[in-house]
Amino acid sequence: MSFPWARQYEPTNGLMKFLDEKLPLPRLVYDAIGAGYPVPRNLSYMWNFGVLAGFCLVLQIITGVVLAMHYAPNSLVAFSSTEHIMRDVNWGWLMRYAHANGASFFFIVVYLHIFRGFFYSSYKAPREMIWLLGVVIFLLMMATAFMGYVLPWGQMSYWGAKVITGLFGAIPLVGEPIQTWLLGGFAPDNAALNRFFSLHFLLPFVIAGVVILHIWALHIPGSSNPTGVEIKTEADTIPFHPYYTAKDGYGLGVFLLIYCAVLFYLPNYMGHPDNYIEANPLSTPAHIVPEWYFWPFYAILRAFTSDFFIIPAKLMGVLAMFSAILVWFFLPWLDRSPVRSGHYRPLFRKFFWFGLIPAMAVLFYCGGAPAEEPFVMLSQLATAYYFLHFLVILPLVSSIEKPEPLPYSITEAVLGTDKQAVLGENTAA
Amino acid sequence: MIRPIGILAGLFFTLAVLWSFANGAWIAATEGLGEATAEHEFHRAPEPLHLASDGVFGKFDKAQVQRGYQVYKEVCSACHSLKFVAFRDLAQLGYNPAQVKAAAASWQVPGVDPNTGEANMRPGLPTDYFPSPYPNKIAAAAANNNAIPPDLSLMAKARHGGAAYIHSLLTGFQPQPAELLEKFPAAKTPPGLHYNPYFANLNLAMAPPLVSEGQVTYGPGNPKPTIDQMSTDVSAFLAWTAEPTLAKRHQTGWPVLGFLLIATILAYLAKQQIWAAVKPKKKAVTGSKSSD
Numbered sequence: 001m002s003f004p005w006a007r008q009y010e011p012t013n014g015l016m017k018f019l020d021e022k023l024p025l026p027r028l029v030y031d032a033i034g035a036g037y038p039v040p041r042n043l044s045y046m047w048n049f050g051v052l053a054g055f056c057l058v059l060q061i062i063t064g065v066v067l068a069m070h071y072a073p074n075s076l077v078a079f080s081s082t083e084h085i086m087r088d089v090n091w092g093w094l095m096r097y098a099h100a101n102g103a104s105f106f107f108i109v110v111y112l113h114i115f116r117g118f119f120y121s122s123y124k125a126p127r128e129m130i131w132l133l134g135v136v137i138f139l140l141m142m143a144t145a146f147m148g149y150v151l152p153w154g155q156m157s158y159w160g161a162k163v164i165t166g167l168f169g170a171i172p173l174v175g176e177p178i179q180t181w182l183l184g185g186f187a188p189d190n191a192a193l194n195r196f197f198s199l200h201f202l203l204p205f206v207i208a209g210v211v212i213l214h215i216w217a218l219h220i221p222g223s224s225n226p227t228g229v230e231i232k233t234e235a236d237t238i239p240f241h242p243y244y245t246a247k248d249g250y251g252l253g254v255f256l257l258i259y260c261a262v263l264f265y266l267p268n269y270m271g272h273p274d275n276y277i278e279a280n281p282l283s284t285p286a287h288i289v290p291e292w293y294f295w296p297f298y299a300i301l302r303a304f305t306s307d308f309f310i311i312p313a314k315l316m317g318v319l320a321m322f323s324a325i326l327v328w329f330f331l332p333w334l335d336r337s338p339v340r341s342g343h344y345r346p347l348f349r350k351f352f353w354f355g356l357i358p359a360m361a362v363l364f365y366c367g368g369a370p371a372e373e374p375f376v377m378l379s380q381l382a383t384a385y386y387f388l389h390f391l392v393i394l395p396l397v398s399s400i401e402k403p404e405p406l407p408y409s410i411t412e413a414v415l416g417t418d419k420q421a422v423l424g425e426n427t428a429a
Numbered sequence: 430m431i432r433p434i435g436i437l438a439g440l441f442f443t444l445a446v447l448w449s450f451a452n453g454a455w456i457a458a459t460e461g462l463g464e465a466t467a468e469h470e471f472h473r474a475p476e477p478l479h480l481a482s483d484g485v486f487g488k489f490d491k492a493q494v495q496r497g498y499q500v501y502k503e504v505c506s507a508c509h510s511l512k513f514v515a516f517r518d519l520a521q522l523g524y525n526p527a528q529v530k531a532a533a534a535s536w537q538v539p540g541v542d543p544n545t546g547e548a549n550m551r552p553g554l555p556t557d558y559f560p561s562p563y564p565n566k567i568a569a570a571a572a573n574n575n576a577i578p579p580d581l582s583l584m585a586k587a588r589h590g591g592a593a594y595i596h597s598l599l600t601g602f603q604p605q606p607a608e609l610l611e612k613f614p615a616a617k618t619p620p621g622l623h624y625n626p627y628f629a630n631l632n633l634a635m636a637p638p639l640v641s642e643g644q645v646t647y648g649p650g651n652p653k654p655t656i657d658q659m660s661t662d663v664s665a666f667l668a669w670t671a672e673p674t675l676a677k678r679h680q681t682g683w684p685v686l687g688f689l690l691i692a693t694i695l696a697y698l699a700k701q702q703i704w705a706a707v708k709p710k711k712k713a714v715t716g717s718k719s720s721d
């Protein structure tokens with residue numbers, strides 16, 4: 001937001017003055033991520049992950065464009081062109097491992113970003129639009145990652161594509177024609193591979209567009225903060241640059257250290273060995289599992305094993321899997337507590353740490369495990385909790401909970417005092 | 430409006446999944462948690478294998494990989510192809526150009542007769558890839574009890590355990606334990622298959638390929654070609670074929686991580702210095718005046 005005390009951009013030399021008149025790009029940068037953007041002074045490291053997600057997106061686009069120069073999207077040669085990249089292209093192994101592990105780290109970062117949003121209820125007014133756009137980004141990321149995984153045309157690529165596109169077959173009446181239309185055939189084949197490649201190349205740029213909207217929407221209210229108390233005075237803020245550029249720089253360093261350690265020393269840790277076997281429509285792998293970042297949702301899909309009245313189990317699973325993400329869209333209106341931060345919400349906090357987090361952990365674990373007992377029964381209990389948490393517990397908790405006292409302002413929370421502090425004005429945000 | 434609908438939707442999904450749970454629990458209570466199978470009880474995880482290429486400093490032991498190449502050539506290549514590896518790649522194992530040429534020429538690869546245009550076999554060139562022992566999949570299956578010997582180029586990455594799995598598989602052939610037959614009489618190894626507890630479903634179509642000491646004659650200065658030694662060597666060779674760039678990856682990582690570590694420390698110090706002015710000096714107590 002243009003807080004009245006935001007510093008104004010002053011072009012210092014002739015060139016900058018010229019640019020500022022004709023195309024005020026430096027001013028845009030100054031106001032968006034420079035000294036002209038006042039930010040709460042108390043952001044924790046949990047606020048680093050947005051910038052890191054942006055970094056991952058750029059990393060994926062750069063490595064992806066290079067890979068696309070050497071990759072051949074044809075089912076006859078896709079697998080060997082991937083091996084050609086690994087063996088014969090100069091630094092091709094680095095590009096491929098960077099891209100494959102980059103996708104995993106992108107999801108790690110975005111999951112932390114989303115769970116930051118859950119805990120601090122960043123989705124609440126006035127930030128609903130930021131959140132909605134975020135969920136759109138997440139859906140686009142899942143589509144992109146799914147189609148990207150198909151490209152090397154290994155066993156998991158092929159069978160993953162078959163299982164996931166098969167989900168459309170669960171839609172009554174029109175399901176199978178839709179599935180055939182999406183795949184360009186009755187099973188994944190060259191037609192499917194070609195369109196997946198085309199879309200996999202396209203979607204990251206769509207994501208980039210939505211990210212721009214996301215950040216635009218962010219700049220209207222500005223960032224929230226760990227107290228959830230809105231900015232009141234200039235003392236609550238510091239300019240983005242140099243304070244948060246420096247903090248994000250340090251965060252990026254730590255991120256790159258971990259990412260590169262995995263990239264150089266455990267590049268296949270998050271992958272599945274079966275994807276080093278070329279796709280074979282005649283041989284079904286013993287356990288078909290998607291990439292790890294889909295496991296929680298895959299567990300929800302497989303948790304529905306019995307027909308529910310007239311709804312077939314498979315359709316129920318598909319509905320639940322998509323709804324598991326769609327419910328996030330409604331969070332701003334489901335959670336009506338006037339307090340944002342989980343630090344001041346005793347009951348909410350318990351459900352977050354002892355309900356949602358363990359349920360997600362169980363879903364994650366069971367999604368990667370074979371569809372056998374006890375994993376199925378565990379994921380059924382966790383799925384039940386998952387839906388209860390977002391759709392029943394959050395609305396109820398927000399009505400019955402008595403929040404803890406909030407600090408008067410961000411400044412008070414940081415310094416223990418706020419010269420402007422007026423007793424009695426300590427209202428819940 | 431959203432909240433009542435949300436609560437109803439939440440209860441709907443919860444009831445549906447608990448219904449599945451109840452059915453599953455009923456089955457588990459009446460029939461138990463799935464049946465025990467021979468695979469569940471007798472399958473073994475690969476035994477650890479230590480190769481020079483392991484670990485964060487790992488490099489290939491070229492002499493060992495050369496021996497493994499010899500085992501592959503003299504034993505495994507009768508059934509298994511190696512289609513992602515070219516003869517020119519052998520140069521990475523320390524062979525000089527003349528040796529690579531000679532090695533390539535010692536293989537017969539499919540070619541075309543320059544005079545008649547008919548398909549024929551010709552000696553390999555360094556640019557050729559390792560040939561397949563069978564003209565097509567049907568021939569491969571027909572010769573091997575209906576199982577197609579898989580290409581070995583990526584085998585060390587395509588199984589849990591990698592090279593250790595290959596080593597365990599090659600040394601793990603054994604008679605079926607009496608205990609297994611007692612418990613699961615139906616799981617008797619079918620004729621033509623071979624019992625091996627390291628293989629996913631315990632019985633595979635490959636006969637033990639390495640059966641006697643000295644099956645491959647190693648040159649002077651090399652260890653004794655015991656079954657275990659040959660298995661280890663060919664596993665090391667397949668670790669190389671699966672990822673010839675592995676050593677380079679290991680070497681490249683250190684300067685990158687070193688650079689990043691220094692850059693991160695500098696970024697941390699810079700951040701500390703920039704923030705020093707706005708950070709409260711001590712954890713302030715509510716009500717006390719801040720020190721700055």
Ligand code: HEM
Binds near residue numbers: 046047211223328
């Ligand atoms: C490509 C992926 C994404 C990028 C590049 C991105 C970028 C950013 C950036 C730079 C910020 C400000 C810094 C921060 O608060 O961390 C931000 C804030 C935010 N993001 Fe994202 N984001 C992405 C995905 C998502 C997703 C998937 C969601 C939720 C489903 C989401 C929800 C939010 C919310 C609610 C905020 C405001 C947080 C607050 O002010 O407390 N973002 N995002």
